[in-house]
Amino acid sequence: MRFAFTDDQRAFADGLHDLLVHEYPPARLREAWAAGRGHEPDLWRRLADMGVLSMMVPGPAGGMGGTLVDSVLLFQQLGRAGVPGPVVEHLVAAPRLAGTPWAGGVVDGSVVVTAALDVDPFVAHADVAEVIVTPSGARHGYAVSAVAGLDEGRHLAEVTGGTLEPLPGTDELADTLAVATAAFLVGLGETMIDLAGEYARQREQFGKPIGAFQAVKHLLADALLKVEFAKAPTYRAAWSLSTAQPTAGRDASMAKALAGEAAYRASRAAMQVHGAIGYTWEADLQLFMKKAWALQRAYGDARWHRRRVSAAVLATPR
Amino acid sequence: MDLTYTAEQDAFRAEARAWLEANVPAEPLPSFDTAEGFARHRQWEAKLSAARWSAVSWPEGYGGRGVDYIGWLIFEEEYFRAGAPGRVNQNGIFLLGPTIMEVGTPEQKARFLPTMASSEIVWAQAWSEPNAGSDMAAIRSTARLDGDAWVLNGQKIWASRAVWSDWCFGMFRSDPDSQRHRGLTFFLLPLDLPGVTVRPIAQLDGDTGFAEIFFDDVRIPLGSNLGEVGKGWNVAMATAGFERxxxxxxxxxxxxxxxxxxxxxxxxxxxxxxxxxxxxxxxxxxxxxxxxxxxxxxxxxxxxxxxxxxxxxxxxxxxxxxxxxxxxxxxxxxxxxxxxxxxxxxxxxxxxxxxxxxxxxxxxxxxxxxxxxxxxxxxxxx
Incomplete structure (x- = not known):
C-alpha cells in the first residue's frame, strides 16, 4: 500500500507546470479567446515535444508508454493553466488509434484527435480534429457545424456524416475521459482559489484587505476543502483504471462527480470574493470558471456519475 | 502508487481479525460515559493491551507492535468491522501518547506509556477553560513555583471522561507576567490530589461524559511538566495536530x-x-x-x-x-x-x-x- 506518486511522476508534472506558467499565462488564454482560437498550435507543438500529447501511447508506437497514473498529474496541471483545445481528449484518445493511419501523427502532434461520448450532444474541438474517437470507433471525414459554446477555449460542433472505423480498445474510453476531466477540473479549482486568494490579499475595504474578513476566509477554506478532497478519489480512479480493477467504473464516476462539484464550488466562491470584478469580462477568473462549468457537465455530469456510483454501491449487498 | 496491501499487511489484518472475532464482546458494553460502562471499557482495554492490540503503532517496548500508520489504519478497519467497544483511553493513547513520545523525558516515557497502553491509567484532557475555548491562548489557570512544588489554581471545563479518569493533562500559565501563547506550561497530574474537584456536566445525550475540574492550591512535584516550562503552547499544538x-x-x-x-x-x-x-x-x-x-x-x-x-x-x-x-x-x-x-x-x-x-x-x-x-x-x- 503506497498512495503517492513517484519522484519521476512528480518531476514530470512540475516540468509541465513550469512550461505552462511561463508559456501560457492567462494573458495568452485571453488572446486566444479574442482571436476566436479554440486550439493553440504553438503550445500544442511544445506539448508534443515534451511527450505530453503521447503520454499514454505505448513505447513501441513512439509514445511515452505512461499509464493513467503517470498522466493524472499532467491533466491537473493542464487544468491549472486552463489550456484550451482538445488536450484532455487527445491524450485519452491517442493510444486507441494504434495501428491506424493516424497513429504516428497523434504522437508528434501533426494529427489532432478529439473524443466524444454518446451522452454528449456536441463534439468538442471537432473543428480542429482530424478524427474523433468514440466508444464505437474512429470517425473521420465528417462535416462540422459550429455551435456557440460557453467556454471559448472549447469549440463545440454538431458533426454529421463521415466514416466510422471500428477500434479494438475503446472499452475504457468513457471512464478514462471521466478521470482525465476530473483531474483537469481539480486543476481549474486550484487556480480559481489561487486567483481569489490573490485578489483577497490586495483588495482593501474598511481599511484592510478583504482576505482578513472571516466571511471571505471561510468561503475560500470551504472551497479548498472540496477541491483537496476531490484529489485522492481522482488519483485512486486513475490507479483503478491503470490496473484494471473491477471497481474502475465506479471509481471513475466518483472522481468525476466529486471533481465537478468541487470545481463548481470553487468557481462560486472565487467569483463572490472578486465581487463586481468577478462579473466582468476583463477578470481572468471567467476564463477558468467557464471551462469548469462546461467540463463539469461534459462526459457525464455529477448526477449521471452519482447514479452510476449508486448502482455499484447500493445495488448488491456487500 | 500501489493501492494493494502487501502479504505482510494482509497477514497483520488476518491476525487482528481473528483475535477480534474471538474476543469482542457479543453484547455492546454500556456507554463509557457511565460509571459501569467506564469500568467495563477499562477491562476491555486491559484485554486488548494484554494481546498487544491497544496501541499497535507504538514501539514494542511501550506495549505496541511497532507497525507503521498503514498498519494502524488496517487495525482500525478491523476494529470497527468487528464492532468493538469505543476507546475509553483515546485521549491518552491517540493524543497524549504520541506527544510524550515526541517531547517526554525518558522517565516520563517509561512511567506513562506502558500504563497508558494498558489503561491502568486513563487520561482526561483538561484543555478548555470557561473563558478559553476557541481562544485557547486566553488561559488563566495558573502554576506557581513554591519550593519543591508547582501549585495549581484555576478551572478547566469540557474535560472528556474526567469524571472517572485517573490523570489529566493540560496547560497552565506558569509565568504570571506572560501574555497569550507565551508563559504556558503543559502539566501531567493525577485527578485524586487534594485540592482537585471534578464536577460532572451532563451532555446533550444526558450522560456525564465531560466535567469541570477545579484546582485549589493543588501541589504537584517539580518535573510534572511535559516539554519545557513556558513552552506549553508548542506541546499542545503537537497534541492538537495529532487530534485534528x-x-x-x-x-x-x-x-x-x-x-x-x-x-x-x-x-x-x-x-x-x-x-x-x-x-x-x-x-x-x-x-x-x-x-x-x-x-x-x-x-x-x-x-x-x-x-x-x-x-x-x-x-x-x-x-x-x-x-x-x-x-x-x-x-x-x-x-x-x-x-x-x-x-x-x-x-x-x-x-x-x-x-x-x-x-x-x-x-x-x-x-x-x-x-x-x-x-x-x-x-x-x-
Missing part, C-alpha cells in the same frame, strides 16, 4: 457508519425515493473520499512529508461528514427518528454525538481560519 490530523477519527469509523447507513437504507427506505438514494450515495462517497485522503496523508507521513495545517481540513471534513451521515439516517427513519428506546436508537444517539464534532478539538470556524491563514496565506484577521 488522523488519529482521533480514523476513516474506518466512517466507512463502517456508511455501510450501516446503506444497510438501513436497504431495510427501511423507499427505494424509489431518488433523493434519498442520492443522499446515501453521497454519504458513501464522503466516507470513501476520507479513507482515500487518509491513506494518501499517511503515505506522506511515512515518507517524511509530515501533515501541517492541512490537518485542519481533515477535522472539518470528518466532523461535517459524521453529522451528514447521521442526518441521512434520521431522514430514512422519518418519524421513527424520534424514538429513543428502539433497536434503531443508536442512530439517534449517534446523531447527538456527531453534533459535538464540529465544536470540539477546535471549532470548525477556528479550523477555517487556520486554513485561510496558513494554507491560503490570507491576511491575519481580528
Amino acid at each position: 490530523g488522523v488519529s482521533l477519527r480514523s476513516p474506518a469509523r466512517f466507512s463502517t457508519a456508511a455501510d450501516r447507513l446503506i444497510e438501513l437504507w436497504r431495510t427501511h427506505a423507499d427505494s424509489t425515493d431518488d433523493a434519498l438514494r442520492d443522499a446515501v450515495t453521497d454519504a458513501w462517497m464522503l466516507a470513501e473520499g476520507y479513507r482515500l485522503h487518509t491513506y494518501q496523508t499517511v503515505t506522506g507521513m511515512i515518507e517524511g512529508r509530515p501533515i501541517g495545517s492541512e490537518a485542519s481540513l481533515n477535522k472539518i471534513f470528518w466532523s461535517e461528514m459524521d453529522v451528514r451521515i447521521h442526518e441521512i439516517a434520521l431522514d430514512i427513519l422519518g418519524p421513527h427518528a424520534e424514538r429513543m428506546d428502539g433497536p434503531l436508537e443508536r442512530w439517534v444517539d449517534g446523531f447527538l454525538f456527531s453534533l459535538a464534532g464540529p465544536i470540539y478539538a477546535g471549532t470548525n470556524e477556528i479550523q477555517r481560519n487556520i486554513i485561510a491563514d496558513r494554507v491560503l496565506q490570507l491576511p491575519k484577521g481580528v
